[in-house]
Amino acid sequence: MEVFEYFPVWDKLTSEQQNTLSRSALRRSVKAGSLIYGGEKECLGLLLVSSGRLRAYIFSEDGREITLYRLVERDICLFSASCMINSIQFAISIEAEKDTEFWLIPPDMYKKVMEDSAPLSNYTNQVMADRFSEVMWLIEQIMWKSVDRRLAGFLLEESALEESRMLMITHEKIANHMGTAREVVTRMLKYFQNEGLVALSRGKIEILDEKRLTEYAGK
Amino acid sequence: MEVFEYFPVWDKLTSEQQNTLSRSALRRSVKAGSLIYGGEKECLGLLLVSSGRLRAYIFSEDGREITLYRLVERDICLFSASCMINSIQFAISIEAEKDTEFWLIPPDMYKKVMEDSAPLSNYTNQVMADRFSEVMWLIEQIMWKSVDRRLAGFLLEESALEESRMLMITHEKIANHMGTAREVVTRMLKYFQNEGLVALSRGKIEILDEKRLTEYAGK
Secondary structure, eight states, X not given: OOGGXXXXXXXXXXXXXXXXXXXXXXXXXXXXXXXXXXXXXXXXXXXXXXXXXXXXXXEOTTSOEEEEEEEETTOEEOGGGGGGSTXXXXXXXXXXXXXXXXXXXOHHHHHHHHHHOHHHHHHHHHHHHHHHHHHHHHHHHHHHSOHHHHHHHXXXXXXXHHXXXXXXXXXXXXXXXXXXXXXXXXXXXXXXXXXXXXXEETTEEEEXXXXXXXXXXXX | OOGGGGOTTGGGSOHHHHHHHHHXXXXXXXXXXXXXXXXXXOOOOEEEEEEXXXXXXXXXXXXXXXXXXXXXXXXEEOGGGGGGSTTOOOOOEEEESSOEEEEEEOHHHHHHHHHHOHHHHHHHHHHHHHHHHHHHHHHHHHHHSOHHHHHHHHHHHHHHHHTOSEEOOOHHHHHHHHTSXXXXXXXXXXXXXXXXXXXXXXXXXXXXXXXXXXXXXTO
16 A cells, blocks of 8 residues: 555645655564554654554553554554654554554654644544544443453454454463453453353464354443 | 633634634533533534533443543533544543533534644644543553552542542542442542541541652552
8 A cells, every 4th residue: 555545635735745745654564573662752653554463552560561452454553653742641552463564654744744734634633533432442341341241352353353263362462452460361261161152272262152252242 | 711712823723714713602601510411422512611620421331430531721622522523433421510611612613614724623633632641541540550549549639629638529429430339439438547548527538648648649
């Protein structure tokens, strides 16, 4: 995908603005497992994901994690360019979950165009509102849903993302996504196995009964 | 406060845009306890708080609540005009915690100006990023902090907002702010009382030892 394909408002930019964005964009590719962005002081730029998958997450002082959202092909990551917007006062980290290719637009270049272009600024607003909606969904999950239901939902989401009923993921990783302890995940998974919903083997979880798991997740 | 005082970018609007905003703004005043906004389908407009205090919160199907943030004098509420931004896919409720006066700018009027004005759109982005930062702070509190520390922090925040060490608030209300059960709040408050941090009486909580409460909150 080319840079212009990420912006439905591209036609509303001047050719100078189009040039600023497309000429400044850098092509990057990272291996699965790489930390792309982390910490408050960094300001990498706008990420436009071409292929692969990124995970945005936060972590506590004692090393616990929770996934905020995932970014896949066609997604734009705004918070890796948080210096562009003064009011952003939180730090997220971004890692590659798969080998990932993306465009990187330097923050000063993007900011320059956004400050002059109402269409681009309004579109940026939409992107932020998208992420805001995902984070609000997460709060509702954490607040109102029990861990077993959230785990059922996570397994289904993971299965949809991977397009497979066989998930190659450790209990530790699931715990980091959900912001809970590994022991809790292991206990719940064993319960799901006893109920015939999943089959467990080392580093693998097979979804056996998607229908009942979906009911369980309360979707 | 007049409408223009809420917008640091006012001078960057055309006089036509300034007129659209200031002429369409409606003066409203509501009593403490009023529900101003609630539900997904509503789209009231942009709220500019002149005096008093509003509370933005979400609630679960079984009636539990958690406070997202408070809005006081000079604050702008964007999510009461969520129809302006298509990507907002969550519903918040807003109630008046005190008698409150505000300006209301109808969503279609604000949207019209924002779509044409890069400065106003960029400023709206800042307002959203402010709220996003508050919600991210909340997630970190929920995820990494124990309920007792959050309660200590809540009492201090409430004391600062009310400019008083004597808080007129029920345990039930505190539970609704924090998204926890009343019993949990009551138990923690009794523990705080035993430790000499607060004194409890019917419908009142007096802060006795702000210094130790602050240490407790881990600030």
